[in-house]
Each structure stands twice: as structure tokens, then as C-alpha cells.
Amino acid sequence: MKRGWKILLTISLALVAMIWSLPTAQAAKTAENNVGYTVRPVLPANQITKKVSYFDLRVKPGQTQHLQVVVANTSNRTQKFRISVNQAVTNNNGVIDYSQLSPKRDSSLKVGIADVFTKNATQTVTVPANGQKQVSLSYTMPAKKIRGVILGGIYIAQLNPENAKSDGQIMIKNAFAYAIGLSLQEGATVKPDLRLDRVATAQINARNYVTANLQNFQPGILQKLTVNARVTKAGSNQTLLSQKQGQMGMAPNSNFNFGIPWGNEALVAGNYTLYLTAKSGDQQWQFVRNFAINGPTIKRLNRHALTPTQPNYLLYLLLVLLIVILLAIIGYLIYRNRHTPDTK
Structure with a gap:
């Protein structure tokens, strides 16, 4: 009987291991996919909200300012990054999005991020292994005072080189990205509508x-x-x-x-x-x-259009079959124990 219970315990442990193998593997994969870099803004004196990790700036008409962002490479290899200043938009999930390089301009937008930042705001920088680089980005406000907030984001995208072309050229592919919010405000807050x-x-x-x-x-x-x-x-x-x-x-x-x-x-x-x-x-x-x-x-x-998702009946069938097999094994072990002569 003890041998039978050992077999049953072994089967149960194997099933538990199968159930937990997928999340464990996923966790290991997540650990391996460390992004390998950090970014931080150098907040200037005209920062409105002090204890935040984004630019919230009080600005003046005609003002020119150079903003600094530090990109630190925490990996053991040289990395490239594309840095751009993007207009804040709203995606179809109802989330404010800073990732779009050239979003469609809303009809109500009079002055946007692209109107105040220099044309060469988008740049590619190389940061050595375990090193860091300070990146400068410049903007100039319009001479005429603006209402409300100009909202955007400094978008730092990690670039992975891939030998994807036969002629020896390097193709750059996005790997991971950070966004640092950027709010420019001259006067009073304006209510949305x-x-x-x-x-x-x-x-x-x-x-x-x-x-x-x-x-x-x-x-x-x-x-x-x-x-x-x-x-x-x-x-x-x-x-x-x-x-x-x-x-x-x-x-x-x-x-x-x-x-x-x-x-x-x-x-x-x-x-x-x-x-x-x-x-x-x-x-x-x-x-x-x-x-x-x-x-x-x-x-x-x-x-x-896809038809509405149907229940996965095959999975349910396999689970029922597994339960039946386990019950059969338990029943067999109990039966054999009762009908095996005692040799002691």
C-alpha cells in the first residue's frame, strides 16, 4: 500500500510541476529581459511640482530653455537610444500616450510640442557600457501668450542593432522605451471640455x-x-x-x-x-x-469579423479525463490493497 501511495504522490507532484512550469518560465524570462538602462530628468528652477520625475514647467512668452535628460546604461554593452519629443495624444483605450512620433494633429490644437521644440529635437545617442550621457533638448515659446497647457513627452527608445540586411548595413529595431512627461504652462489652469x-x-x-x-x-x-x-x-x-x-x-x-x-x-x-x-x-x-x-x-x-469566443471544450475534456485517470488509479490501489494476501 505504501508503494501505491508513493506512486500516487509522484504523479500528483508531476502534475503540480506541470501546472507551475509556465508561470515559472515566464518569470525567468522576465528576469532575463532586464531593460539595461535608466533615464531621469534634470529638473530646472522653473519646475512647478518639485517631487516628481517629469517636467512640469512654468514658462513665459518668448522664453528659450535647454532641458537636460540623463540616460544611464546599466548593461555591459554599448547601447543606442533614439530620443524624441512627442505630442501627447489620447489613444483609443482612453490613455494619454507619448509614444507617437508623428501623431495626427487634433483640429483644436493651436500650439503643440512640435511648434516650440527645435526641428532637430529627435536625435540618436550612443552610451557606453556602464556609462551615462546627458542629452540636451531646446524649446522656444511663442511670443504671444498661450492659454492652458502644452503637453508632450520626451520619449527615450532603446535601439537594438540587427544584421538584417545582406549588404552589411545595420537595421535599428525598437526594443524598449521610457517616456518623461513634459508640461509647459504660462498662466492659469484651463478646465477641459x-x-x-x-x-x-x-x-x-x-x-x-x-x-x-x-x-x-x-x-x-x-x-x-x-x-x-x-x-x-x-x-x-x-x-x-x-x-x-x-x-x-x-x-x-x-x-x-x-x-x-x-x-x-x-x-x-x-x-x-x-x-x-x-x-x-x-x-x-x-x-x-x-x-x-x-x-x-x-x-x-x-x-x-471573428465569431464570439467559444468555450474551450477540448481543455475541459482533458481536465475531466485527467480526474477520471486519477480516480481510477486511486481505486486500483485501494482494490489491490484489499485483495493482496498479508505475507507477514
Whole structure:
């Protein structure tokens, strides 16, 4: 009987090892993928908020200033980095994004990061192993005073050289990146404000959506935004689609597409109504917009859309089979123990 329990214990331990092998391997992989560098801003005297790791600057019309960023290479090999100053935008997840080199300019943006920083702001620097380099970036404010905030980010991208070309040239590929926020403000803080632009249909990652384009048309940062939206047939109060999302943010003078997934609904061509409520702190906005979806659009979207995810029945079957095998082994061991003559 003891031998049988040893076999059962061995099988159980093997199963536990199989279950934990994937996360363990992933943790090991994460440990190996150390980025190998750090960045920090050298905060100047006109920094508004002192104990932060980004630039929050009080500036004046016509002011020119040189900003310093220190890139420290903590690895044992020479590394290259691309440093750029990017306009802050809002991505379709409702997150302020500093990573886009040439984002589409929002129609409400009068003065952006690209208007104040020098044309050679984007640069590539080489930092020796276990060394560091101080990088300088310059901006000049417009002569006329501006309202609100110009928001951007200093984006430091680690570059990995790869011998990807047969002629001996080096292809540079992004590996990892940091963003240091950059806020330039001359006067009083301006409250953000929202408006609903266009309502459309789109396909994102092979899923169908109704999208509501929300625009923050003021030079103020929008934080802790919650959006609650629903779609009905025109003239009906029955909700066909709905989506609620909170803890979002929007850059000044930016827009993004809030997505309402179709899910299992098979929408047909016709007229629909969007009801959308947005809230941030003590500010609240309500929008109602009629829109239409035509037959060709429905056909085009459905042609390439993935069907809703189905349960993984094969996995469930394998788990049931594993349990049956374990029960069979336990039953066999108990049976053999009861029917084996005592030799003592």
C-alpha cells in the first residue's frame, strides 16, 4: 500500500510541476529581459511640482530653455537610444500616450510640442557600457501668450542593432522605451471640455464596434474620466449595445474613439441612436446622436469579423479525463490493497 501511495504522490507532484512550469518560465524570462538602462530628468528652477520625475514647467512668452535628460546604461554593452519629443495624444483605450512620433494633429490644437521644440529635437545617442550621457533638448515659446497647457513627452527608445540586411548595413529595431512627461504652462489652469464628434462603425482586432469620437477641445488635462454609452434602434428605448469604462484620461486638445462592441449582436442596416454620458470630477456631459448603418457596411464588417469566443471544450475534456485517470488509479490501489494476501 505504501508503494501505491508513493506512486500516487509522484504523479500528483508531476502534475503540480506541470501546472507551475509556465508561470515559472515566464518569470525567468522576465528576469532575463532586464531593460539595461535608466533615464531621469534634470529638473530646472522653473519646475512647478518639485517631487516628481517629469517636467512640469512654468514658462513665459518668448522664453528659450535647454532641458537636460540623463540616460544611464546599466548593461555591459554599448547601447543606442533614439530620443524624441512627442505630442501627447489620447489613444483609443482612453490613455494619454507619448509614444507617437508623428501623431495626427487634433483640429483644436493651436500650439503643440512640435511648434516650440527645435526641428532637430529627435536625435540618436550612443552610451557606453556602464556609462551615462546627458542629452540636451531646446524649446522656444511663442511670443504671444498661450492659454492652458502644452503637453508632450520626451520619449527615450532603446535601439537594438540587427544584421538584417545582406549588404552589411545595420537595421535599428525598437526594443524598449521610457517616456518623461513634459508640461509647459504660462498662466492659469484651463478646465477641459468635451464634445461628441462623429459616430461610426469600425472593426478593431477583427471585432465589430460602434465608435463615438470624443474630443477634449480645451488646453486642459482631463482625468478620471468615466464614459457610459448605449445604442438603441432609432425611436426605441431598448438597449442593443452598451459599454461603460472608467479611470480614463485625455490629453489637452486631443480626441479618441470610444468603442462600443457589438458582441453577440448581429446588427442590421438601419437607423440607430447613441446615448452617451461622460463624467470627470464635478464635470458631466450628455450626448444623444442619431446615426445610420447601411447594408454594404454591415456586409463588409461581418465578412472579416471573428465569431464570439467559444468555450474551450477540448481543455475541459482533458481536465475531466485527467480526474477520471486519477480516480481510477486511486481505486486500483485501494482494490489491490484489499485483495493482496498479508505475507507477514
